[in-house]
Amino acid sequence: xxxxxxxxxxxxxxxxxxxxxxxxxxxxxxxxxxxxxxxxxxxxxxxxxxxxxxxxxxxxxxxxxxxxxxxxxxxxxxxxxxxxxxxxxxxxxxxxxxxxxxxxxxxxxxxxxxxxxxxxxxxxxxxxxxxxxxxxxxxxxxxxxxxxxxxxxxxxxxxxxxxxxxxxxxxxxxxxxxxxxxxxxxxxxxxxxxxxxxxxxxxxxxxxxxxxxxxxxx
Amino acid sequence: xxxxxxxxxxxxxxxxxxxxxxxxxxxxxxxxxxxxxxxxxxxxxxxxxxxxxxxxxxxxxxxxxxxxxxxxxxxxxxxxxxxxxxxxxxxxxxxxxxxxxxxxxxxxxxxxxxxxxxxxxxxxxxxxxxxxxxxxxxxxxxxxxxxxxxxxxxxxxxxxxxxxxxxxxxxxxxxxxxxxxxxxxxxxxxxxxxxxxxxxxxxxxxxxxxxxxxxxxxxxxxxxxxxxxxxxxxxxxxxxxxxxxxxxxxx
Numbered sequence: 492x493x494x495x496x497x498x499x500x501x502x503x504x505x506x507x508x509x510x511x512x513x514x515x516x517x518x519x520x521x522x523x524x525x526x527x528x529x530x531x532x533x534x535x536x537x538x539x540x541x542x543x544x545x546x547x548x549x550x551x552x553x554x555x556x557x558x559x560x561x562x563x564x565x566x567x568x569x570x571x572x573x574x575x576x577x578x579x580x581x582x583x584x585x586x587x588x589x590x591x592x593x594x595x596x597x598x599x600x601x602x603x604x605x606x607x608x609x610x611x612x613x614x615x616x617x618x619x620x621x622x623x624x625x626x627x628x629x630x631x632x633x634x635x636x637x638x639x640x641x642x643x644x645x646x647x648x649x650x651x652x653x654x655x656x657x658x659x660x661x662x663x664x665x666x667x668x669x670x671x672x673x674x675x676x677x678x679x680x681x682x683x684x685x686x687x688x689x690x691x692x693x694x695x696x697x698x699x700x701x702x703x704x705x706x707x708x709x
Numbered sequence: 710x711x712x713x714x715x716x717x718x719x720x721x722x723x724x725x726x727x728x729x730x731x732x733x734x735x736x737x738x739x740x741x742x743x744x745x746x747x748x749x750x751x752x753x754x755x756x757x758x759x760x761x762x763x764x765x766x767x768x769x770x771x772x773x774x775x776x777x778x779x780x781x782x783x784x785x786x787x788x789x790x791x792x793x794x795x796x797x798x799x800x801x802x803x804x805x806x807x808x809x810x811x812x813x814x815x816x817x818x819x820x821x822x823x824x825x826x827x828x829x830x831x832x833x834x835x836x837x838x839x840x841x842x843x844x845x846x847x848x849x850x851x852x853x854x855x856x857x858x859x860x861x862x863x864x865x866x867x868x869x870x871x872x873x874x875x876x877x878x879x880x881x882x883x884x885x886x887x888x889x890x891x892x893x894x895x896x897x898x899x900x901x902x903x904x905x906x907x908x909x910x911x912x913x914x915x916x917x918x919x920x921x922x923x924x925x926x927x928x929x930x931x932x933x934x935x936x937x938x939x940x941x942x943x944x945x946x947x948x949x950x951x952x953x954x955x956x957x958x959x960x
Binding site for chain 1: 785803819820850851861864865866
């Protein structure tokens with residue numbers, strides 16, 4: 492078959508469907524990964540022992556558990572205790588666990604880097620501890636965590652391909668199915684790589700703009 | 710409230726860090742509109758005393774009353790009292806991610822729940838009061854130390870506090886910048902703001918204070934009006950202390 496015909500009539504339409512799934516996975520997981528990451532970081536930094544210790548355990552577990560294994564547990568393991576998740580939902584949950592644990596480490600580092608005086612001054616104005624964190628400490632910390640969280644977002648783009656291992660046909664999976672059927676591996680995988688490269692590049696540019704927008708003179 | 714009634718009462722404050730007793734029972738009362746200045750060698754508990762008043766540091770013993778309401782042991786109501794007890798710090802502690810005007814208005818919005826327009830107006834008014842209105846849109850990193858300290862004074866003023874605590878407000882500033890901050894503080898004193906000031910600026914202490922309290926080793930050793938401290942032979946230790954500064958400062 493002509494390569495051009497293969498690309499335009501078979502590969503690209505299949506990849507497009509896969510790409511949509513990939514984008515849905517990322518768009519669903521990332522916001523929760525960010526919010527949960529903030530929650531875990533704040534809980535570990537400012538919470539009592541009863542909050543910070545379990546969160547520490549959570550992060551340690553996620554860091555130590557291969558993401559693929561986590562997905563297997565969520566998809567193949569949970570049905571044995573009566574919880575059946577769709578491939579998409581199991582993937583999203585796994586990604587949120589992973590993304591939030593790593594994000595929380597970037598944010599925690601940033602929280603600790605905010606000078607002590609900021610909290611003192613906020614409380615001296617009558618802000619509660621929570622208000623001080625919410626309006627004074629976090630806005631500064633999140634700015635400093637942008638580069639790290641961008642990195643993590645880029646990882647998310649790429650490890651979203653693991654969803655295929657639990658049968659969610661996303662970008663990589665869609666390509667793999669086509670490649671196997673038509674025996675055109677190189678053509679297929681090069682195109683997929685270009686798509687990932689494009690996604691990562693867009694992310695990097697957007698993150699740079701975000702960083703500039705929120706930059707504060709120092 | 711009668712003019713002779715006390716706006717702030719501080720009773721027998723004790724504070725120790727481990728074995729080191731920083732405050733060994735400090736008491737004083739403050740009338741509305743008074744300026745009290747705390748002087749004394751470094752490390753004698755002056756800053757700790759101020760922080761005990763608004764409970765940023767919890768005293769081991771002793772009580773603080775604002776308008777006859779107990780500030781100590783007040784639970785979450787401390788956030789209410791802290792609105793009424795402003796504080797200005799040696800290192801300004803302006804919020805680094807906010808412009809000058811937003812530094813002043815953030816607590817108006819989030820603590821006092823004022824609406825945006827009213828908070829902005831109030832913030833600009835306070836910046837005007839300290840001569841910083843033209844710098845409203847600058848970030849802390851773009852301000853000189855003196856300017857930053859004036860903004861932090863505006864931030865404290867905006868809450869309409871009953872009393873403001875100044876914790877060595879000019880110690881991080883060179884003489885030129887010190888002067889511009891002291892000028893603002895003098896004006897506040899003249900306008901009737903109630904102020905407690907920890908400082909090493911003897912000129913300010915002697916010209917503005919209603920009462921000077923000389924602290925040493927966690928206690929108020931001598932106290933009196935500036936005139937008493939200078940002229941009354943009984944105040945030997947204060948005079949000695951001030952004398953040391955004089956030797957340096959007299960040109």
